[in-house]
Amino acid sequence: MNTDNIDPAEIDKFDALAQRWWDPDGDFKALHDINPARLAYVLEHADLDRGPILDIGCGGGILTEALATAGAEVTGIDMAEKPLAVARRHADASGAQVEYLASTAEDLAQDRPSAFAAVTCLELLEHVPDYASTVRACAELAAPGATLVFSTINRHPKAYLLAVLGAEYLLNILPKGTHDYAKFIRPSELAAAVRQAGLQVEEIIGLRYNPFSRIAKLSSDVDVNYLLRAGKPKQ
Ligand code: SAH
Numbered sequence: 696m697n698t699d700n701i702d703p704a705e706i707d708k709f710d711a712l713a714q715r716w717w718d719p720d721g722d723f724k725a726l727h728d729i730n731p732a733r734l735a736y737v738l739e740h741a742d743l744d745r746g747p748i749l750d751i752g753c754g755g756g757i758l759t760e761a762l763a764t765a766g767a768e769v770t771g772i773d774m775a776e777k778p779l780a781v782a783r784r785h786a787d788a789s790g791a792q793v794e795y796l797a798s799t800a801e802d803l804a805q806d807r808p809s810a811f812a813a814v815t816c817l818e819l820l821e822h823v824p825d826y827a828s829t830v831r832a833c834a835e836l837a838a839p840g841a842t843l844v845f846s847t848i849n850r851h852p853k854a855y856l857l858a859v860l861g862a863e864y865l866l867n868i869l870p871k872g873t874h875d876y877a878k879f880i881r882p883s884e885l886a887a888a889v890r891q892a893g894l895q896v897e898e899i900i901g902l903r904y905n906p907f908s909r910i911a912k913l914s915s916d917v918d919v920n921y922l923l924r925a926g927k928p929k930q
Contacts, residue, residue: 699801699824700799701824702822702823709754709775712870713775716756716757716778716782717755722869723754724909726754726757728904728909729920730761732902732911732912732913733758733817736922737762737813741812741842741844743762743766745813747770748811748812748815749771749811749813749815750762750772750816751819751833752772752773752817753771753772753778753779754778755778755781755782756785756786756793756795759782759795760791764789769794770793770794770796771793772800772803774797774798799829799832800816800829801832804836809837809838809839810838811837811841812838813837813841813844814837816829816830816843817846819847820880820885821875821879826847826885827891830889830891834893834894837927839930840926841926843894843925843926843927845885845923846923847885847920847921848880849881849882849917850879851879853918853919854919857919862906882917893927893928895926895928896924896925897924897926898924899921899923899924900924901913901915901916901919902920903916903920
C-alpha cells in the first residue's frame with residue numbers, strides 16, 4: 696500500500712475521537728450542522744443517475760450515508776480504522792447501502808481509474824501532507840464528465856480567528872488541535888492544484904457557519920470555509 700500521503704498523527708487523532716462521530720452534539724457536531732447545506736449542494740450538481748459516487752476521507756460517514764439515503768450508489772474511503780468501523784456499524788443499523796474501504800485516494804486510483812460519476816472530498820485536504828497529490832488522485836478516479844466537490848478552510852486570518860481560536864478554544868465546537876492553520880489552503884491555491892490535475896474549476900463558494908444558531912449556509916464569503924466544484928472534461 697502506498698502510505699506516502701498520510702500524516703499518522705492525523706489518523707490517530709480521528710481514531711481517538713471515532714466513538715462520538717454520530718453524536719449530533721459531540722466532537723463532530725460542526726460536521727452534522729454543515730451537512731444539510733453541503734449535501735444539498737452536492738445533490739444539486741452531481742447527477743446520481745450517471746453512476747457511482749466516491750466520498751474521500753469519509754470518516755464516520757455523515758455525508759456518505761446521507762448520499763446513500765438520497766439514492767446514490769456510494770463508496771466511502773478513509774485511512775482511519777475506527778471511524779470506518781463506526782461508519783459501517785451505523786450503516787448496518789440504519790439500513791443504508793454504502794461500500795466502505797480503508798484506502799487513500801492515491802491507492803484507489805490505481806484500482807478504479809475513471810470509475811466514479813462524482814467525487815466528494817470534504818474537510819480532508821487540510822489533513823493530508825500533500826493536498827495536490829490527493830486532488831490528482833481525485834481527478835484520476837473521476838470519469839470523464841464527472842463532477843467533483845472539494846471543501847476545506849482558507850488560510851485567511853479570519854479563519855484563524857473563527858475556525859481555530861473561536862471553534863477550538865473559545866466555543867469548544869471542535870476538539871483542540873483539530874486544525875493546523877498552516878495547512879489551510881487558499882482558494883487560489885486549490886484552484887491551481889485542480890487545474891494542474893486537468894480539471895475545470897466551475898465554482899468556488901463560501902460556507903458560512905453560525906455556531907450559535909448551528910445553521911450553515913452557502914455564501915459569497917470564502918474567507919473561512921469554502922467549497923470548490925470542478926468538472927472533468929468529457930474529452
Ligand atoms: N469528510 C468527512 C470527514 C472529515 S474529517 C466529513 O466531512 O464529514 C477528515 C477525515 O479524513 C478523517 O476521517 C480522517 O481519518 C481522514 N483522513 C486523514 N488523512 C487521510 C488520508 N491520507 N487518506 C484518507 N483519509 C484521511
